[in-house]
Each structure stands twice: as C-alpha cells, then as structure tokens.
Amino acid sequence: MDSAPPKKDGLPSESEVARYLRNHPGFFLNNEDILSELKLTHQTGKVVNLAERQVEILRERNMDMRSRLSKLLENATRNDELFERSKNLILTLIESKRAEELSNNLCRNLVSDFDDIDYASLILFADPNRVGSSVLRVVSPEQAQQQIGSLLRGKKAICGVLRPEELSFLFGQHADHIGSAALMPVQAGNIDGVIAIASKNPQHFKSSMGTLFLEYIAEVVNRCLPKLMKGPFL
Structure with missing residues (x-):
C-alpha cells in the first residue's frame, strides 16, 4: 500500500x-x-x-x-x-606392482600433472627394520608423533603454512623451498602414514581450501597399498 x-x-x-x-x-x-x-x-x-x-x-x-x-x-x-x-x-x-612403485608413481604424477604441486611424499609409520625396502620411506610411529604429531591429531587433511621442522620431516632437503603444504593421513592395512604435497607458492595451500581431492587419493592408497605390502608388520 x-x-x-x-x-x-x-x-x-x-x-x-x-x-x-x-x-x-x-x-x-x-x-x-x-x-x-x-x-x-x-x-x-x-x-x-x-x-x-x-x-x-x-x-x-x-x-x-x-x-x-x-x-x-x-x-x-x-x-x-x-x-x-x-x-x-x-x-x-x-x-603398480610393488609398494615402492606405487609410492614413486604417486609422487611423480602429483608433481608432473597437477599445477602448483612442486613436491610430494608418501611416508609410512612402522618399524624400518622390518620393511625390506630402501626406496619406500618408512619411519617409526614414535618419530612421526614427535615430528608431526600435532598435524596428525585430527586424522584429517590439513592445508596451510607449516613449521620448518614439520616441512623438514615431510620433504627433507626441499623444505627451504616450500611456501605452503597440505597433508592427508593414510591407513594402509595396519600401518598409518601420510601423503604430503607442497608448493613453492605460500598462497596456494590455504586452511580454507577444499581437501576432497586429497582425501580421494588417500582412499585409493588405503585400498591399493596393503595388497602390495609383504611382511609381518601388516
């Protein structure tokens, strides 16, 4: 009216x-x-x-x-x-026919095929002495908790700028070149681990970005890797 x-x-x-x-x-x-x-x-x-x-x-x-x-x-x-x-x-x-091959294929394809992913790593948490591989990266659960325990606490994907000691553990000699990173916990059989990807761009991986893709890749690794692992540690 x-x-x-x-x-x-x-x-x-x-x-x-x-x-x-x-x-x-x-x-x-x-x-x-x-x-x-x-x-x-x-x-x-x-x-x-x-x-x-x-x-x-x-x-x-x-x-x-x-x-x-x-x-x-x-x-x-x-x-x-x-x-x-x-x-x-x-x-x-x-x-992939072996665990080492799966790890290499995962890291190589992530870096070569996806924009702004400059580094990638797959780390498993188990007794290194019980894993007969010089290629597959395996660290003890105690060391993983000591180095990146705070990142694994929620058992969810994390994106953003990480601390120098966390980057050093995840990416080794490449840590100084990393601006931002993302990681996703994995569970291959009875072994926990983590997929980590990083970019030189500090603004690429942010806490607000979606993690569906990383979760999807982690789920595939969870299904495929146990079939390729051999030994009493599984």
Missing part, C-alpha cells in the same frame, strides 16, 4: 507513478512520443533519453552475462582437465 501522503497539487506521487508503470508495462508502447522527451542523467554526467539508457543497460547486462558464461566455461575446462589427470593418477596407482 502506498504510504506516501497525498500531494497538495493533486498530482500523483512518485511511488504511484512507479506502481502504475509496473502494472502497465506496455504504457510506453502506446506513448512512444513520451520516450523521446524523457531525459536521464548518466553517471558520466551526460544527459540521455530513456530509450538510450535502456539500450545501455541491456548492453551492460549482456556483457555481464558473457563474462559469467566465460567463467563457467573456464571452470568446466579446468574440471575436465582435473578429472583426466586424476583418472590417470588412479589408474597408475592401481597398476
């Missing part, structure tokens, strides 16, 4: 005019001569008539819609590329 007080000159109020025009959208079709007489002041200070302003608004909306469509297409393209790279990584992990 129009709450504006009646005007003393007897003319309709602005709200009444606006309501009338909304209720009669074809008004200007029957009164085209009025369009040429109406003047609007643009943000630039230029005076234009209503028809010109409408055309300008439609042009601006068209440009905005094109921009949105372009972004949607870019996102779709990136998603397609991510899917293909993820598929190739998963197939490579499934086809």
